[in-house]
Amino acid sequence: MKICVVVARFSLTGVPLTQIRFARALAARGHDVDLVFGHVGADTLPTHIGAAKLVVLGPSTARGMLLPFCRYLRRARPNIVFSSQDNLNGFVLLAAILTRSRAQISGSSRVNPFFTYSNRLLTRKWVFKQAMRAVMWRADALTCVSDGMVEEYRALFRQPPHVTVYNLVDDAPSRLRIHEPVDHPWFVDKTCPIVVSAGTLSSRKGFADLIAAFARLIADGRDLRLVIFGEGASRADLERQIRDLGLEARVSLPGQITNPLRYFARADVFAMTSYFEGLGNVLIEAMMCGCSLVSTDCPSGPAEILGFGRFGSVVPVGDVAALAKAIAGQIDHPTDPAVLAEGVRRFGEDAVIDRHFALLGLAGRERVVA
Template sequence: MSEFSVFFVLSRFELGGLERVHLNILPKLIDVGVQAQIVTSYIHSNAESMLEKDTPVRVLGGGRFSFFFRLFCVLRAQQANFIFTSANDIGCFVLLFRRFFWPHSKIIWSQHLSISGPLNASRGFKRFHLLFERWLMRRLLLKADAVIAVSRAVADDISRSVVAHPKLKVILNPVVSDGFTERCSVDVEWPWPDYSVPTVIFVGRLAPVKRVDLLIEAFSKVKSSMDARLLILGDGPEAGKLKRLAGKHDLSKVCSFVGHQDDALPWIQRSDLLVLCSVSEGFGLVLVEAMACGVQVVSTDCPDGPSEVLAGGRFGRLVPTNDICSLAQAIEQSLIAPLVDRAKLQERAADFSVDRAVSQYLEVLETVARQ
């Protein structure tokens, strides 16, 4: 493996699931001798805490167009054995110019989101951009040496929306890593004086796609019939709006916004139920984290990851998107009568271990190297 050099190219490094996946994979590849590094345009200040001091990251800087120019220069000069793409525009760029400028590099296209979901929800210039991007993908994707999808649903969407690639492989996102238990046990500043009241937790970016407003509306219904608390971890453009909505429903004493936390695991561990209420998800890493903690989960049945992660509802209640009443009912049922016992949740979470995913990534590298 020591002869393999690998670039994981990200358009930007922010606080999100995609970045956590790469940080889980990278050290394991390095441990077996792969010369792997992340190449990105910039690192958001909120995400700096995710990086260890020795994490190999190359920051190219610049705006969107200057980033692509600098990426062009790096790929041409370095000629890495493998280039992993993580965004559709980057994938198209790398494949379009590979023949002329980095012909010896193998291109592995990794798909973390559906193609059709964002396209169907888009309007105006955004929709035109995504349509053009899909048009390019239909002409370029078969040139990739391999395609990795993070779920079967995403893989099926690629085949339907773009093209059926003969070397498409599903590798579930790696979530459960070494030191998981120790991370869960770290002390936190719990916003209430005790743990006697059941706590519902949300973890994620406070953005429209996450529909945290739906959760607050549903929780207000739950609160009218039973004692419960709502804990919201994360930050984003809707933070102010959501705090006002919680105030409107008189939830100030039972709903706490604790902002961004470097590690959500100890907060999840101390909660009773995790809720994901998005209108779309590429995967839903936080669902696996909750199951690994033995915590019950409720999720909207949105495209493309949650149903697959929860095995069609076997490991957590699934509700329709944008349905306040169904979400409230599922939350209340889960607090009163847990759907799955702790041991079975943790057993399911083991399917998303870092070691399992890394062994599959290594298998892809070896297979592509022999082509």
């Protein structure tokens, strides 16, 4: 079966990396898979794509991808197109309509819809909502990555068809990467518990709250270290906060790395402090690595990932005192690895792919590629 997995831009972040896993897993099941990106920077080429074939259209925006994707549909004639993120989903559906493509289209939403659509008349987000409603009929499946997001769509659209299909996070190639060697000195020569986090250094990720909570733990006499992987516009502000709190010797911001899993597996607690997330892939990755977990109860997915407290600690958004207490609790009483293994099963290859194909009325496997 010819399958297209399409993403707007490649970066070392959640959606592109998740879709790479998805394309790789589909190819391993024997399908002919094109992994289509609108834009890929010369210095950040996708890796670990398995038997999937990389196709780069060129434009850096979803809107700019419309005509190139129309040409792709006419040339490649895929049986199924898996798209991700609402802006791109809309243009993919429009391209299928314009080309009269017979491909089945499955569009996945990855962010809170209130950041994309609005019920306020004549606003930009309201106009996009009307445009999406006009092409939504062409979709064979529309999915969200959490139950919370499905409920949000029901608040914005009248009887939306959206259903939950989790991201594919846990697969065999990713688990192999857990065992790659580390080079950060705090992990190479580990002398005390380490708290980790990862994501774009931006205000919505709440890393300032995490650093403030960590400062409380240090003030209480705990011997700990904090490592936050990622890069972004808030770096200077976070570095200033670290200096002001006198934590330069205990907090590290190593930047963006290609394989954080190896560090998650050697850390004691992973803390997600976001103000909003679509799902929170990195939280699932840390769970897969056997790391005890703490997360804010932000919309839409983190509390759902943690089974509302079964697989880790959930704290109110922005509550620094509760965050510090939860991190201390997970250090003192780590979550049983068997419980974490149970929690991550929902995000495994078979569960996710079988769910996608069931929604399309198809079998998910052709043959296994050796």
